[in-house]
Amino acid sequence: MKKRWSAIWLLLFILIGWEAAGRWMEVPAWLLPSPLKIFQAGIEDWTRFYLHLLSTASLSLGGFLTGAAAGLLAAVLLHRVPGLRHPLYPFIILSQNVPVIVLAPLLVIWFGFGLLPKVIVITLVCFFPVTIAALDGFKQTDRDLVHYFTMSGASKKQLFWKLEVPHSLPSIFSGLKIAATYSVMGAVISEWLGSKQGIGVYMTLASSSFRTDRVFVAIFAIMLLSLLFFFVIVLLERYFVRYQRKELR
Amino acid sequence: MKKRWSAIWLLLFILIGWEAAGRWMEVPAWLLPSPLKIFQAGIEDWTRFYLHLLSTASLSLGGFLTGAAAGLLAAVLLHRVPGLRHPLYPFIILSQNVPVIVLAPLLVIWFGFGLLPKVIVITLVCFFPVTIAALDGFKQTDRDLVHYFTMSGASKKQLFWKLEVPHSLPSIFSGLKIAATYSVMGAVISEWLGSKQGIGVYMTLASSSFRTDRVFVAIFAIMLLSLLFFFVIVLLERYFVRYQRKELR
Amino acid sequence: GEKTGTTDKLKKVTVVLDWTPNTNHTGLYVAKEKGFFKEEGLDVDIIMPGDAGADQLVASGKADFGVSYQEGITQARIQDVPIVSIAAVIQHNTSGFASPADKNITSPKDYEKKTYGGWGSPIEKQIISSLMEKENADVEKLNIVNMGDTDFFTAVKRDIDFAWIFYGWTGIEAEIRGEKLNMQYLTDYSKKLDYYTPVLATNEKMIAKDPETVKAFLKASSKGYEFAIDKPDEAADILIKEVPDLDPELVKKSQQWLSPKYQDDADRWGEQKLSVWQNYGDWMYDHKLLEKKLDAKKAYTNEFLPK
Amino acid sequence: MAQLELQNVSLSFGEKQILDSVNLHVNQGEFVTILGPSGSGKSTLFHLIGGLLQPEKGSILLDQNKITGERGHISYMPQSASLLPWRTVLQNVILGQELTGVKDTAAARQMLQKAGLAGYENAYPHELSGGMKQRAAFIRALLSPQSVICLDEPFSALDELTRLEMQKWLLSIWQEHQKTILFVTHNIDEALFLSDRIVVLSQKPARVLREFEVPFPRPRSEEILLTPEFLEVKKEVYYTLKQGASMS
Amino acid sequence: MAQLELQNVSLSFGEKQILDSVNLHVNQGEFVTILGPSGSGKSTLFHLIGGLLQPEKGSILLDQNKITGERGHISYMPQSASLLPWRTVLQNVILGQELTGVKDTAAARQMLQKAGLAGYENAYPHELSGGMKQRAAFIRALLSPQSVICLDEPFSALDELTRLEMQKWLLSIWQEHQKTILFVTHNIDEALFLSDRIVVLSQKPARVLREFEVPFPRPRSEEILLTPEFLEVKKEVYYTLKQGASMS
C-alpha cells in the first residue's frame, strides 16, 4: 500500500516546493501562479468548469474508443489479409504526419463543426500506437505454439482468437496505454476545431485573456483526466493478463 | 520485389485519382491544389525550401535521438531501480499532457528561443512511446531464461544487457517506430516556438498567405521525412532482430 | 442567446471569429443577445475556428461570414480566394510595436540593436523597415526572432525587446497589470499602414446569390456595434455573459478604450474607403509582398451597410 | 489397410537434406513406433504429416486420400509441451477439442485425475513440473477428436512408474477407441512394450533402416520386459540403431 | 567432506507443501543422483540450491559456508533447454562462461563437435531438434566455471546411443576436472551407471526416502548394465521408488 502512495507524496512535495519557491522568488501570478491560486481559481470556476470537463472527458472517451477500435481493426486487417500489409503500412505512418493545421480546415469543410471531425482527429491520434503495438505483438507469437495450432487444424480465425490475440495482449495493452494517454490531448486539440465547450476552449479563452491561473486549472484537469484513463487501462490489463502476475519472481 | 512496390503503385493511383478528380470537379487551387501544382510549387521553391527541409530534418533527428535516449534511460531507471517506478510512473504519463501552448512560454522563459527548448519539445514527444514499450518488453522477459540467468549468478547488469535488452528489442523497436514517426511532427510543432527556418515556419507563412500549394509541399515533405525515419528504424530492426526472420512460417 | 419557438422560421447563419472572442467582436455578441439578428430573420451561430482558419471556411462557404483582416483578404484575393470584406470593425489601425517602458524604446530609431519578436512573416520586416527608414535607422541592425505562440508578456521577460500588439487588448492588459508600455502605432508613421483590422467578410457566392442575408446580417451587426459605441459598459457585460470564461476586468477596460474607435471619424460604422485598400495593396506590392497588384475595388464593398 | 501412408517423402532445410525418400505406413488401428538417432528427423516427419511442412518430393496419404500439406487430420502431441501460458491446465487440455471438435470438460477432468493432475485443473502451466506439463500435453492429444494420433516422445520426462501407468493407459485408450497411433520414443523397451511395429530411422538424412514386427501377443503385461525373447528383440533393434548411427 | 549440504530444507508454494525437511549432501568430487516421482520437487530443489527460491526452513551450505538464497555458486542445466533464441548455438554454449568466467571459444567448439553438433555452431536454437537443444544446454553447463554442477534430466531427449556417449563423456570430464555433480534423472540404469550415491525422494511433499551407495567400481563399462548384481540393485531402487509413490 505504501508504494502506491509514493507518487502522491512526491506530488505533494512538488506542489509545496512550488508554492514556497513562488513566494520566495516572488514570481508574478500571471507568469506562474502558485498551486493555491490555481486551486482557488478551480474552485471559483467550478460550476462552469465541470461542464467543460465533462464535455472533454466524454469526447476523449468516445475518441479513444473509436481510435482503439480502429487501431485494432487496422492491425488485424494488415496482419490477416496478406495483400494489404505492404501497400497500406506506409499510409498508416503517413496518417500521423498530416498536421492538424492542414487537416482542420479540410475536416471542417467536409464534416462541418459537429462531433464527427473532432472524433476523427482523436481517432487519428489514438489508433496509431495501438496498430503498431498490436502488429508487433502478433508478429512475435511463440513459434512452437503456432506450430501446434496449425498442425491441429486450427482455422485462421481460431489461430487468431485463441492464440495470437491472447499472446499479444500485453503488447496491445502497451499500445492502449499510450493511446489513452494521448486521447485527452487529442480531444483538447480537436476542440480547436470550433467547439463551444471543453477544456480546450476554456484554456484558449483563459490564455487569450491572460488568466494564467485558469490555464493551469485546465492543465491540471487534462492531467488528471489522462491519468485516470491510463489507470483504467492498467486495471483492465491486470484483469485480462492476470496469469502474468502469478509469476515466481 | 513486387510487394515492395505495391505501396508506390497505390500512391501513384491516389495521386492520379486526385489530379483527375480535381480537374473534373474544378476544385479551386486555394482549397485543394492538384498534385501537379504542388509538384510545380515544390520545384519552384526548391532553392529556398531545401534549407527549411534540412533544418527540420536535423532538428527532428536530434530530437529523436535525445528522445529515444531519454526514453530508454527512463525505462531502464524505472525498471532497474525498484524505488523509482511507483513514484515516477505517473509523472511520465503527465509529461504527455502538458499542452505545448502552456509549455511554450515556460520553456521560452527558461531557455530562450534557441535550439534547446525545441529539442526539449521533440524529446517530450518521442520519449514516451519508447519508455512504455521498453518497460513492457522488460516485463515480459521469458521466465525460464530469467531463472537460468539468476541461478547462474548473472549480475543485474548482465541480466539486463544479455537477457532483458535483447529479449525486449522487438518491443523497443516498436516504440522507436512510433517515436520516429512522431519526431518530425514534433519538430514542426517545436518550430512554433520561434524559429527562423524549418518546414513549420515555411508552412505557417504559406498558410497565412493562402499559398495552399506550398502548404502541401510542406506536408509532403513532412510525410516523406517521417517515412524515411520510420524505414530507417525498420532497417535497424531487421539488422538487430535478425534471428526472427529465419522463422519457418 | 435566447431561443424561441420561432427559430425554425429563422435562417441559420454561421459566423467564424478570427480567434478567441474579444472586444473586437462585441457588436456581434450584442446583436445576438439583444435579438437584433432575430429581428432580421437570422439565427446566428458564432464559432471559434481554432486552427481551421476563418478565411478558408468563409471562402469555401462552410461559414457564411467571418472576421478577417485587410492584410489577409488582400493576400487571399491575390491567390484567387473569393473572399470579400463587407465592413470595417474598427476604422483605424490600433496596432503597433510595444515594449516595456524600462527598455526605453520610444521611437523606431531605437529598434537598432534590439530584438523583435514576431511570427516570421516577411510583412513584419517590411513594416518595421518602413518605420525605421523614416527615422533613418537601419533595419539590418535589428534582430528579428520568431516567437511563435509565445504571448507578449512572457516574451519580453526574456530575449525579446518589443513585439507587435493590438493596444485594445494586450495594451489594456498591461494597464491592468500596471506595466508601463512604450507604443509606436503604425498609423503614426505611415498613412499607408492605416489599414482595416479587423473586418467582417463573406464570400463572393454569398454576395451574388443571397445579398438579402448579407444586408440583414450587416444591419443587425451595425446595430450591435452602435449599441457598443453608445453603451460600452452594458456591451461589455453582454460579452462577458456570453463568454463567461473571459476576464471581466480586461473586457470592461478594453471595451471602454475600443468603443469610440469602432466608428471613429467615419460617417457610419463599417464604412471602408477605396484609398485604404488601394494604398495598402500598393504598399505590399511595392515591397514585393504580393505577386501581382490587388484589384482593390473587388476586395471590399460598402453596398450592404445600412444607409 | 494403410490408414496413414508416406510415399517417398524427401525434405531439406537449406543445404541440409533431412529426409531421404522415407516410406512409411500405419494401418487402421495399428500402433507404430519410430526410433532413430537424435536429430535424425523424427519430429520433422510429424511436421510433414501434420501439414506444417511441405515435402520436396513424395506424398502423404490418409485413407487413400492425398493430404500432403493439409492440416488438422491428426491429433498431435509436440515434443515440447507447448501449453498456452494464459490458460489453466483444464483449459489447455480441452484446446484440441475446441479447435476441431466438441468440448467435453467432464472427460477432461477425469483424464487429468487419471494422469495424477487432480487438484491442478486451475493451475497455470508455469506452476507445473516438467513431467506434469508433459502429461497435460499428452491428455490434450488424447482428447483431440482425430483418429490418428502422433505422439512425439510423450513420456520422456516421466519417472518409470508414472511412465508405466501412462503407457498402460494409452494402450487401453488405443484399444477401446480404435485409434491409430504413430509414436516417437528413444526408449527401446517402451517401443517394444507398446507397439505392433517398430520403424528404425537412420542418422540424417533419414531413411527407413528396417522395420520390426513386435511378436508379443496382447494384452501384454510388464513381465514380458524380463523375458529372454524380449531381450533378444531388443538387442536386435539396438544393433540396427547402432548400425544406422555409425553409417553417417 | 560435504561440499554441498542441504539441512532440513522445507518449502511450500502457497498451501501446497513441496519439500519436507530434506537433508542431502554431496561430497567433494562425488557424483550424486536424485530419483523421485514426477512433480515431487527435484527441480524445485535445484532452484533452492541455485538461490532462485528461499527455503522456508533449513539452510544450504557450500564448503561449510551458508549460501541460502545466494546465486552463482553452481553451474546449472535446467530441465527445459532455455537457450537464448537470438544467439547462435556457439554463443549460447559460452553464455555460462560469459556470466561468471572467461570465454573459451576453442573449447566450446571442441565440445560441440564431441556432442555431435559440429556444423551447427552458427545455427539458431529453433533450427535444432529437441535432443540437439538439450545437448547444447548440457555443454553450456559443462563450460561454466563452477565446480558444482547441477544437471536436471540432461539426457531425457536423447536416443540410447547418444545418451551413452554423453554419459561416458560426462564421466570423463567429471574425473578429469574433479567436479562435484548433482544429477536428476528418471532412468534408474543411468543413475546406477553414473553415480556414487543415489538419493530417492518420496512423492510430494518430498522427503528423502532412502540413500543407496552404488557398489560398482570405476571405471565402469556398459557391460555392468547386464550383470545380475546390477539388476539386483536396480530392483531395490525400483521398489523403493514404488513404495514412495504409493505412500502419498
Ligand SMILES: Nc1ncnc2c1ncn2[C@@H]1O[C@H](COP(=O)(O)OP(=O)(O)OP(=O)(O)O)[C@@H](O)[C@H]1O
Ligand atoms: N527450422 C529448421 N531449420 C533448419 N534446420 C532444421 C529446422 N528444424 C529442424 N532442423 C534440422 O532437422 C534435423 C531433424 O530435426 P528433428 O527435430 O526432426 O529431429 P528429431 O529426430 O526429432 O530429433 P530429436 O530426437 O532430438 O528430437 C536436425 O538436424 C535439425 O537441425
Ligand SMILES: Nc1ncnc2c1ncn2[C@@H]1O[C@H](COP(=O)(O)OP(=O)(O)OP(=O)(O)O)[C@@H](O)[C@H]1O
Ligand atoms: N511456481 C510454482 N507455483 C506453484 N507450484 C509450483 C511452482 N513450481 C513448481 N510447483 C509445484 O511444485 C511441485 C514440484 O515441482 P518440480 O518442478 O520441482 O517437480 P520435479 O520433481 O522436477 O518433477 P518432474 O520430474 O516432472 O520435472 C509440483 O507439484 C509443482 O506443481
Ligand SMILES: [Mg+2]
Ligand atoms: Mg524431435
Ligand SMILES: [Mg+2]
Ligand atoms: Mg523437474
